[in-house]
Amino acid sequence: MLTKEVLEILPNSIKKQLEGFKYLDKLQEIRIKVNKPLFLVCNNQEYMVNCISTAEDIKIVLQRVSNYSIYAFEEEIKQGYITIQGGHRVGICGNCVVDKGNVKTIKHISSINIRVAREVIGCSEKILPYIVEEGKVLNTIIISPPKCGKTTILRDLTRNISNGVASIDLNGMNVSVIDERSEIGSCYRGIPQMNIGVRTDILDNCPKSEGIIMAIRSMAPQVIVCDEIGTYKDIESVLIALNSGVNLITTIHGFGIEDLYNRPVFKEIIENKVFQRAVVLSNRMGIATIEYIYNFTKGEKVRRDNI
Amino acid sequence: MIKSLGLILIIVSSTVIGYFYGEGFRKRAKELAELQRGIVILRNEINFGHALLPEALMKVSEKCTGSIAKVFSYASHMLIKNEEYDVHRSFIKAFEVNKDNLSLTKDDITIFLDLCRTLGEMDIEGHNDMFSLVTENLNKALQSAEHNLDKNIKMYRYLGFSFGAMVAIVLL
Numbered sequence: 001m002l003t004k005e006v007l008e009i010l011p012n013s014i015k016k017q018l019e020g021f022k023y024l025d026k027l028q029e030i031r032i033k034v035n036k037p038l039f040l041v042c043n044n045q046e047y048m049v050n051c052i053s054t055a056e057d058i059k060i061v062l063q064r065v066s067n068y069s070i071y072a073f074e075e076e077i078k079q080g081y082i083t084i085q086g087g088h089r090v091g092i093c094g095n096c097v098v099d100k101g102n103v104k105t106i107k108h109i110s111s112i113n114i115r116v117a118r119e120v121i122g123c124s125e126k127i128l129p130y131i132v133e134e135g136k137v138l139n140t141i142i143i144s145p146p147k148c149g150k151t152t153i154l155r156d157l158t159r160n161i162s163n164g165v166a167s168i169d170l171n172g173m174n175v176s177v178i179d180e181r182s183e184i185g186s187c188y189r190g191i192p193q194m195n196i197g198v199r200t201d202i203l204d205n206c207p208k209s210e211g212i213i214m215a216i217r218s219m220a221p222q223v224i225v226c227d228e229i230g231t232y233k234d235i236e237s238v239l240i241a242l243n244s245g246v247n248l249i250t251t252i253h254g255f256g257i258e259d260l261y262n263r264p265v266f267k268e269i270i271e272n273k274v275f276q277r278a279v280v281l282s283n284r285m286g287i288a289t290i291e292y293i294y295n296f297t298k299g300e301k302v303r304r305d306n307i
Numbered sequence: 308m309i310k311s312l313g314l315i316l317i318i319v320s321s322t323v324i325g326y327f328y329g330e331g332f333r334k335r336a337k338e339l340a341e342l343q344r345g346i347v348i349l350r351n352e353i354n355f356g357h358a359l360l361p362e363a364l365m366k367v368s369e370k371c372t373g374s375i376a377k378v379f380s381y382a383s384h385m386l387i388k389n390e391e392y393d394v395h396r397s398f399i400k401a402f403e404v405n406k407d408n409l410s411l412t413k414d415d416i417t418i419f420l421d422l423c424r425t426l427g428e429m430d431i432e433g434h435n436d437m438f439s440l441v442t443e444n445l446n447k448a449l450q451s452a453e454h455n456l457d458k459n460i461k462m463y464r465y466l467g468f469s470f471g472a473m474v475a476i477v478l479l
């Protein structure tokens with residue numbers, strides 16, 4: 001059954017359409033556009049529902065998503081999404097108001113994409129033995145194209161490291177998550193809606209470059225987890241974290257470790273031999289297919305068939 | 308004896324009616340002042356607490372008194388339960404449900420409902436402008452209510468007694 005939190009934000013006209021939909025339990029996305037039919041995505045397949053949405057429908061969704069308080073979501077709207085209870089993300093598009101080169105707000109919102117959050121508990125279990133050595137977490141980078149499950153894997157890794165895994169002699173560790181886009185913990189009012197472990201502290205909506213330093217100063221973490229590093233400021237903070245003796249797990253967009261070597265921004269972390277392992281994902285055989293795990297120390301790849 | 312009792316009853320009941328009619332003016336002024344206080348609390352909740360509107364309205368209802376507190380509380384519940392599509396409609400319903408206990412005039416309610424048309428739909432700066440405008444309009448309404456209060460409360464009390472006494476004299 002589709003979660004209550006998602007149904008509650010929908011206007012009655014759309015809710016009625018969904019009630020009769022047979023793949024409701026596998027729903028991934030609901031796309032609503034003004035004067036256009038409703039689109040549903042289930043099991044990576046798109047379904048068009050013959051129900052034309054109106055501007056009033058969008059307004060109702062927006063009112064409910066923001067709890068009738070748009071003023072409290074100004075920063076989220078600038079970024080183009082609002083996270084609702086349950087960790088589901090509501091993406092918004094419309095007319096951007098730009099001030100001094102930055103998006104100030106979005107007005108005349110004309111389309112909404114509700115992405116249903118699902119966590120896959122246990123999806124990192126195959127990876128975990130490769131990134132833990134003698135009870136210590138190795139600095140790891142997950143490399144994957146979009147929509148291949150890197151954030152889902154990262155979330156499950158966080159949960160496992162935080163809770164501890166007896167089978168690989170990993171004791172629970174203090175983990176700090178720097179969740180710049182609210183994707184790892186899917187926080188709603190600061191509380192993670194996903195299971196990210198008992199020893200995890202989360203800095204939600206916080207820029208990575210600042211969050212890493214803040215976490216080191218305030219929470220004394222053993223492991224820092226963050227998603228999608230890619231700017232020089234991020235790299236600078238990563239190096240500070242490593243100099244402080246904190247281990248790091250992070251992700252980048254890419255198709256293989258070549259992407260790490262080819263992009264100038266990562267030059268410094270390559271030179272400093274920051275990472276010990278790279279996990280490369282694809283969706284070749286379903287979401288989160290592990291292509292290979294790369295050992296930077298030995299310079300060898302462990303292929304999917306051997307994992 | 309019975310006739311005397313009947314005449315006294317007429318005078319007393321007429322005085323009481325006059326008294327309560329006059330009290331309506333006092334109650335209106337009190338409710339307008341309470342509504343103004345509610346707006347100040349709401350403004351602070353939005354400006355400094357960044358509280359979500361249903362919660363902010365609930366806090367206002369906890370800090371206000373009488374029928375105004377009930378109006379804010381009702382609107383807050385409507386929003387929490389998503390029973391109405393917007394804030395304006397929620398407050399229309401809240402005033403409708405509590406109308407028997409309110410002494411506000413239709414114009415007073417309209418001033419507040421004007422604020423509700425945009426409440427929650429603007430940025431904080433926009434809200435502050437609207438709060439200032441509505442507070443100014445409520446001030447004018449309050450001044451007029453206080454003027455009417457001074458002028459009418461005694462008049463209706465005396466009128467009640469005088470009317471009762473007049474009927475009693477005619478019946479005598």
